[in-house]
Amino acid sequence: MSKPYAPKEIEPKWQARWEADGLYHADIDESKPKHYALTMLPYPSGDLHIGHWYAMTPSDARARFMRMKGYNVMFPMGFDAFGLPAENAAIKSGIHPMVRTRQNIERMRKQLRSMGAMFDWRREIVSCEPDYYKWTEWFFIQLYKHGLAYRKKAPVDFCPNCNTTLAREQVWGEDRHCERCNTPVIKKDLEQWFFKTTQYAEELLRYDGIDWPERVRVLQTNWIGRSEGASVIFKTESGEDIEIFTTRPDTLWGATFMVMSPEHPLVESLTTPEQREAVQAYQLQAARQSDIEREAADKEKTGVFTGGYAINPVNGARIPVWIADYVLMTYGTGAIMAVPAHDTRDFAFARKYNLPIIPVIQPEGEAPLNGETMTEAYTGGGVMVNSGPFNGTQVNDKKGRENPGILAVAQWLEQKGIGKLAVTYKLRDWLISRQRYWGAPIPMIYCDKCGWNAVPEDQLPVLLPEDVEWRPTGESPLKFHPTWKHTTCPVCGGPAERETDTMDTFMCSSWYHLGYLSPWRKDVPFDEREYNYWMPVDTYTGGIEHATMHLIYTRFFHKALRDMGITQGNEPMLQLRNQGMVLGEDGEKMSKSRGNVVAPDELVERYGADTVRAYLMFFARWDMGAPWDSQGIEGTARWLRRVWMLFTDENQPGTASAETLRHLRRKTHQTLRKVTRDFENFEFNTIVSALMELLNEMYKAREAGAAGTPAWSEAQELYLKMMAPVTPHIAEELWSEVLGKPYSIHLQAWPTVDEEAAKEDEIIIPVQVNGKLRERVTLSIEASEDDIRTAALNAVAPYLEGRQPKKVIVVRKQLVNIVI
RNA sequence: GCCGAAGUGGCGGAACAGGCAGACGCGCACGACUCAAAAUCGUGUUCCGUAAGGAGUGAGGGUUCGAUUCCCUCCUUCGGCACCA
Numbered sequence: 001m002s003k004p005y006a007p008k009e010i011e012p013k014w015q016a017r018w019e020a021d022g023l024y025h026a027d028i029d030e031s032k033p034k035h036y037a038l039t040m041l042p043y044p045s046g047d048l049h050i051g052h053w054y055a056m057t058p059s060d061a062r063a064r065f066m067r068m069k070g071y072n073v074m075f076p077m078g079f080d081a082f083g084l085p086a087e088n089a090a091i092k093s094g095i096h097p098m099v100r101t102r103q104n105i106e107r108m109r110k111q112l113r114s115m116g117a118m119f120d121w122r123r124e125i126v127s128c129e130p131d132y133y134k135w136t137e138w139f140f141i142q143l144y145k146h147g148l149a150y151r152k153k154a155p156v157d158f159c160p161n162c163n164t165t166l167a168r169e170q171v172w173g174e175d176r177h178c179e180r181c182n183t184p185v186i187k188k189d190l191e192q193w194f195f196k197t198t199q200y201a202e203e204l205l206r207y208d209g210i211d212w213p214e215r216v217r218v219l220q221t222n223w224i225g226r227s228e229g230a231s232v233i234f235k236t237e238s239g240e241d242i243e244i245f246t247t248r249p250d251t252l253w254g255a256t257f258m259v260m261s262p263e264h265p266l267v268e269s270l271t272t273p274e275q276r277e278a279v280q281a282y283q284l285q286a287a288r289q290s291d292i293e294r295e296a297a298d299k300e301k302t303g304v305f306t307g308g309y310a311i312n313p314v315n316g317a318r319i320p321v322w323i324a325d326y327v328l329m330t331y332g333t334g335a336i337m338a339v340p341a342h343d344t345r346d347f348a349f350a351r352k353y354n355l356p357i358i359p360v361i362q363p364e365g366e367a368p369l370n371g372e373t374m375t376e377a378y379t380g381g382g383v384m385v386n387s388g389p390f391n392g393t394q395v396n397d398k399k400g401r402e403n404p405g406i407l408a409v410a411q412w413l414e415q416k417g418i419g420k421l422a423v424t425y426k427l428r429d430w431l432i433s434r435q436r437y438w439g440a441p442i443p444m445i446y447c448d449k450c451g452w453n454a455v456p457e458d459q460l461p462v463l464l465p466e467d468v469e470w471r472p473t474g475e476s477p478l479k480f481h482p483t484w485k486h487t488t489c490p491v492c493g494g495p496a497e498r499e500t501d502t503m504d505t506f507m508c509s510s511w512y513h514l515g516y517l518s519p520w521r522k523d524v525p526f527d528e529r530e531y532n533y534w535m536p537v538d539t540y541t542g543g544i545e546h547a548t549m550h551l552i553y554t555r556f557f558h559k560a561l562r563d564m565g566i567t568q569g570n571e572p573m574l575q576l577r578n579q580g581m582v583l584g585e586d587g588e589k590m591s592k593s594r595g596n597v598v599a600p601d602e603l604v605e606r607y608g609a610d611t612v613r614a615y616l617m618f619f620a621r622w623d624m625g626a627p628w629d630s631q632g633i634e635g636t637a638r639w640l641r642r643v644w645m646l647f648t649d650e651n652q653p654g655t656a657s658a659e660t661l662r663h664l665r666r667k668t669h670q671t672l673r674k675v676t677r678d679f680e681n682f683e684f685n686t687i688v689s690a691l692m693e694l695l696n697e698m699y700k701a702r703e704a705g706a707a708g709t710p711a712w713s714e715a716q717e718l719y720l721k722m723m724a725p726v727t728p729h730i731a732e733e734l735w736s737e738v739l740g741k742p743y744s745i746h747l748q749a750w751p752t753v754d755e756e757a758a759k760e761d762e763i764i765i766p767v768q769v770n771g772k773l774r775e776r777v778t779l780s781i782e783a784s785e786d787d788i789r790t791a792a793l794n795a796v797a798p799y800l801e802g803r804q805p806k807k808v809i810v811v812r813k814q815l816v817n818i819v820i
Numbered sequence: 821g822c823c824g825a826a827g828u829g830g831c832g833g834a835a836c837a838g839g840c841a842g843a844c845g846c847g848c849a850c851g852a853c854u855c856a857a858a859a860u861c862g863u864g865u866u867c868c869g870u871a872a873g874g875a876g877u878g879a880g881g882g883u884u885c886g887a888u889u890c891c892c893u894c895c896u897u898c899g900g901c902a903c904c905a
Contacts, residue, residue, distance in 0.1 A: 004859095174902090215899090218824055222901060229905080246905060259905090301903080326903045336905045345903055426904060548900085618845075619832060626832060635845045641859090677836080686834070689844035696844090766840040771886050773840055809885055815839045819885050 005644035007608020010733045015116055023744060024118040026074035028533045035071035036534045037063035038513055038573070040542030040550075041078045041125075045085065046104040048111035050590070050598040050616075050628070054582045057613040058622050058684045059541040060117035064725035065679040066539075067118070068750035074534055076516035077112060077119040079105050081128035082505045084162055084180055087438035091470045097438045098466070101128055111601060116609050116728050118746075125515040127508035132515060133440040134461035135525040136508050139561075141443055141454045146564050148196045149432075151452060155263075155330075156431055158188040163474035164435045165192060167504060168428055169223075169549045193442055193501065194429040197556045201226065201425040203570075204555055212576040213623075219547040225426025228400030230410045232419035234258060234310045234337065236270055236321070242310055245332035245424050248342065249413060250395050250405035252314045253387040254360035255337035256350065258321045259303065261329040262286040270321055272307025279304050279323060286325045301326050301349045312337075313418040315388060324349065332424050340377065341369065347377035360386045361395055381405075430553065432504040437468060437477045439502030447489035447496035455498075456490050462498065476500055509550055510557035513537050513572060531567070540573040543581070551576070577682050580625025582616075587627045598628050610727035611637045617684035617726060639692055640730055643723070646698060647716065647734045654705025661711040662761070664701040667694055668715045669758035672751060675722045684726075691722060717741075718751050767792040768817040769799045785810050792816035 018024065039059040042052055063075040079101075086097035093100070105126060112119065125132050143149040156165045157176070161183035170179040177184050197204075201224050207217050229247035236242060242258065260267055262283045271279045282304040303324030310321050326345060327336055340350035341359040350357050357371035363382040381396040384405060389412070395405030401421060413419030433442065441462040443455040455462055465484045468477035478484060478500040489496035511525070517534055518527035558572035583589060584596025591597065603612045615636040620626035656664075671694040678687045698706075698715055706712045716739065724731040724745045735745035760781055765788055767775045775795040779788060788810050793800075800820060807819040 215824065219900060222823060225901085225904065227904070244905080248905085324903095326905090328904075331904050333905095338905090343905075345905080424904080426901090544899085621833075624826085624833095629832065629846070632832065632846050638860095639845085645860090674836090685832090686844080689834075692844055764840090768840085768886075771839095776840080807885060809839090811839050811886090815886090817839080817885055 003648065005641050005730070007610060007640075007729065008605075011114075011116060011609050011729045014729050014732045015113060018744070018746070019113075021744075023746060024075070024120050025122065026072065026076075026120045028529065029072045030533075032070065032072040034534055035063070035066045035073045035539070036513075036537045037066065037073055037075045037539045038516075038537045038541070039075075039077075040540075040546070041080050041509070041512060042108065043083060043085075044079045044081050044101055044104040044108055046107060048108055048600055050582050050600050050603075053115065053600045053612060054616050054625070055542060055579050056112075056117060057115055058579065058617050058682070059539075060115065060119075061613070061617065061684065061725040062539065062541075062679060062682065064118055064728065064746065065750065067746070068721070068725065068748060070749065073118070074120060074123070074516070075118050076123040076125075077117075077121070078123075078125035078512060078516065079108070079127065080505060080509050080512070081105065081126050082133075082439045082502075082508055084164075084436065084438065087436055088162075088474070090438075091472060091474065094470065096466065096468075098128065114601070114604050114609055115613070118728075123516045123519055125512055125519050127440075127505070127512065127515075128438070130461050130463055131519070131522060133508070135515070136440040136503065136511070137443040137455070137460050137462060138457060138525060139511060139557075140440075140503065140507070141457060141460075142564055142566065143195060143560060144444070144454050146560070148199065148560050149193060150196065151191055151193050153189060153191045154194075154431075155187045155189050156192055157185040158190070159183055159185050161474075162436075163476075165190060165431060165433055167431045167506070167549075169552075190433075192431055192433040193444075193499075194431055195556070195560075197430045197552070198425060198427055200556050200559050201427045202423075203559060204427075204552065208570070210571045210574055210576070213578055216544065216547045216551065216576060216578065219544075220552055223427065223548040223552065226423060227425075228421070228423050229406070230413055230419050231333070231422035232313065232337070232413060234313060236266070237309050237311065237318075238269070240266060240269065242266060242321075242335050243333045244335050244337050245422060246337055247399065248339065248406070249409040249419065250384060250387075250390070250393070250403070251339040251342045251360050252312070252337065252409065253384075253390075254339040254341050254358045255312050255317075255319060256340060256356045256358055257319050257338045258310050259324045259327045259336050259338050259346075259349070260306075260321060261327045261334040262323045262325055263329040264323070264334045266335075267306060267323055270306045270308030275305060275307035279306055282323060301345065301352060303349060303353065305353075313416075314413075320355070322349075322353075330428065331426065341371060341374065342377055342379055344377045344379065347374075358386060360384060430504075430506075430556070432507055433501040434504055435476050435479075435501055436474070437464065437502065439505060440508060441478075442499040442501050442503055444499040445487055445490060445496045446499065447492060447494060449494060450489050450491040450496075453490050476502075478502070506550055506553045510554045511561075513554075514567075525566075535567070536569055536571060537573040539575045539577065541577050541579065544578040577623070579622050580620065582620075582625055583627040585628050585630060590628075598630075603633070607633060607637050608640075608729070610730045611640055614640065614688055614727050618688035620685065622682060622684050636688070639688075639695065640727065642695060642699075643719075643730065644734070646695065646702070647720075647738050651702060651707035653708025654702070656701065656705035656709060660701055660704040660706055661709055662757075664697065664706055664715055665711045665754070665757040666760065667697045668711075668718055669754050672718055672722060673753045673758060676750070676753070679725070687722075687726065691719070691726075694719065720745060721748055721751055724748070763813050765792065765813070766815050767796050768815065769796050770819060771817060774799050781813070783813075788813070788816060792818065 039056050063073050067073040081101050086101050090097045157171045158165050159178035161181045162178060171185050172179050175184050205221060205224055227247050230249035231243055231245050234242040303322045306321050306323060308321045309318050312319055338346040340346040340357040342361055359369035359371055361382045362369060362385045363380060369378060384390045384393040393405050393408055396403055401407045410421040443462045444452055445455055446452050465481050485498040485500055487496055487498055514526045517530040521527050554572055558567055561567040586596050588594055615633045618636055619632050671690050674690045675687050720731045720735045732745050735741050736743045763779055763781055765777050766773055767777060777791040777795045779791055789808055803820050805818045805820050809817040
């Protein structure tokens with residue numbers, strides 16, 4: 001009897017050995033192609049979740065595979081350690097977030113080590129440590145110096161529970177709630193710091209040279225929300241400019257009124273004394289309404305006439321200017337021309353307030369549109385009418401300059417100097433100020449005389465004070481600290497105050513992939529040589545939930561740094577792959593309150609890390625995820641026990657037939673071919689099932705006396721190499737200890753497929769009659785198409801009942817279909 | 821409303837290029853070993869039917885000798901956006 005499989009003994013043993021030997025250290029080696037494998041770093045909540053395992057262990061397996069393929073692989077790990085939960089916990093417990101965070105990190109490091117992943121811990125970064133956030137501040141200053149960071153007063157989303165502002169991306173759902181705590185957000189007018197993400201909107205829409213999932217690209221594209229049209233200058237009667245944006249300049253002649261957002265700065269001067277009261281009442285009402293109420297799409301349109309008029313620049317028409325809350329100050333210019341005949345919203349508004357409707361696009365082959373009798377706006381293409389010089393111009397359904405009508409009008413507007421082709425984006429600048437303590441300080445100083453100035457770089461980092469008092473309201477202790485904010489102006493030396501807001505934690509994660517390059521360098525954000533060797537990231541893995549947050553920010557950041565000469569290339573991450581989510585056994589999202597959380601530590605304790613790793617790769621398509629199945633893991637546990645037994649049993653050398661051995665070699669190399677391809681494609685579930693199949697074949701081959709033969713040894717060796725990335729510990733134990741091969745299996749090269757061995761020498765051809773499977777014929781691989789045809793016809797003769805086949809289709813060496 | 825993804829046995833899933841649907845595993849059933857259980861091993865397991873046979877990849881239609889795969893219409897579920905001018 002061999003000794004039983006004991007993962008609890010072998011796993012810690014090998015982990016310690018690998019660590020001691022620095023087996024996974026990634027150092028520059030010009031003789032090898034590099035591979036930078038990166039997986040999203042965790043927030044140190046204190047416990048590693050099964051979701052972390054699901055994200056990280058297949059990524060680790062892939063990184064290990066690449067290493068065996070001959071790449072010099074870097075696979076680093078760190079902690080995204082700033083953020084609200086730690087601060088909120090501090091308010092409750094009184095324990096400083098740094099203390100708690102460091103404890104949590106220590107615990108999570110242990111848990112991460114239990115995965116047996118090939119992390120190079122020398123490269124670890126912790127975003128809340130001054131060594132790291134010094135550079136987060138430094139990057140802020142670079143953005144500021146290049147005009148990409150600016151401060152402005154704006155209505156911003158504020159979470160009353162977290163007591164801080166949020167970026168637009170952090171506000172979710174129809175009720176516009178806080179991404180973290182689900183509290184509905186409110187609007188506040190605050191002076192805040194922003195990054196000019198909009199300056200990169202156009203470039204962010206291009207995904208040239210990167211292999212990212214279509215899904216992420218679509219999400220980002222929709223989020224950026226590009227629309228092409230024209231900007232046109234209308235004039236008020238007193239001669240002031242009202243700039244509008246429209247996607248339909250071809251309908252300019254049908255503009256019968258204008259609508260401004262209630263907050264539009266020109267409302268004041270346009271409003272006539274008679275209308276002032278009504279306008280102010282409406283403005284007040286709009287201001288009081290929450291965004292939720294205001295932005296409910298199905299709400300009936302309301303508005304108020306300002307009493308003022310504007311002149312339509314294309315035909316001189318005098319048209320009334322209204323205000324209405326369906327026009328948003330935050331999109332376009334905050335003012336629109338209203339063309340009720342061809343826009344659904346304008347139509348509803350015009351009907352309600354009895355405003356004229358003038359059709360200017362006539363659908364071809366239909367009765368002329370009549371503004372008085374139309375029941376809905378006509379939004380399709382046709383021929384321009386009532387449009388002065390453009391009468392007869394074709395308009396189609398295309399958008400922007402692809403539409404001949406739009407293009408012609410836009411060019412004409414430009415010639416006349418009253419408008420031009422223009423593009424507007426939904427993307428807004430990134431609001432990075434947070435009114436909280438636990439984040440990287442914004443390194444800015446305000447002086448009454450000199451205004452805002454950056455902290456001199458030689459004074460970085462601006463450290464968070466440690467002696468702080470927690471307020472139950474969540475208000476930032478930085479604001480109330482007796483001395484911290486008082487400093488001197490870097491320009492005039494007079495008394496000045498620090499910015500007390502801290503940065504959004506997405507700022508920390510926008511450059512962490514650079515942090516890993518050389519955390520030991522204290523004098524530069526990253527070592528240039530390391531950068532030149534390792535960057536860009538070759539494979540990035542993580543959850544889809546970051547599609548419009550982290551993944552946009554980090555792309556923006558890289559492009560901005562590129563333009564400052566700090567980084568090179570256009571994109572930070574070449575290949576992106578998203579894992580799905582492991583749900584609770586009840587099919588719901590895992591949560592403590594539901595009590596459906598699966599604890600990886602317990603699973604490791606019970607089954608060992610290799611089983612957990614293998615199961616996570618096997619139980620679902622990685623990109624889809626699935627509900628957890630606590631019984632299912634028994635299958636992978638059984639697999640590893642069977643592997644263990646097969647390798648540790650005393651096998652009597654047998655006398656297998658040549659046929660048995662050929663079959664074993666064939667299956668071995670076919671499996672290698674499949675496993676190699678599946679690793680390349682991130683298809684982890686079929687890697688494990690292919691290995692299970694091969695194991696079943698090996699058991700059969702042993703039964704038939706294959707043990708002790710060269711084919712058997714080859715199968716064993718390849719089997720362990722194929723397992724090694726998936727289940728690194730058992731593979732090492734069987735390789736180094738049981739088979740006695742040279743340590744370490746993780747330094748072995750990935751084997752190559754022996755195509756000759758993988759070849760089939762017999763083929764089984766299914767024979768269909770009228771598409772229905774009737775027989776199978778077995779032929780030599782050498783059989784010609786004629787041989788196959790003849791054999792097939794003979795085999796199904798009874799089904800033909802003497803009739804002549806109409807057609808016989810022979811598909812390569814795969815199938816025959818006989819049509820009668 | 822708009823954009824996107826996904827619908828295959830009791831369950832997770834497989835099917836490289838339009839060519840044997842259900843690999844692999846879970847579960848279940850029966851059997852072997854055992855005083856018994858666990859572990860292990862063996863056999864079976866899409867549905868209807870005793871069987872021959874038939875049906876079958878969300879529904880309906882189309883292309884094709886042949887469709888889980890391609891095209892059209894629709895349904896359901898999930899995700900994102902949402903008065904975006």
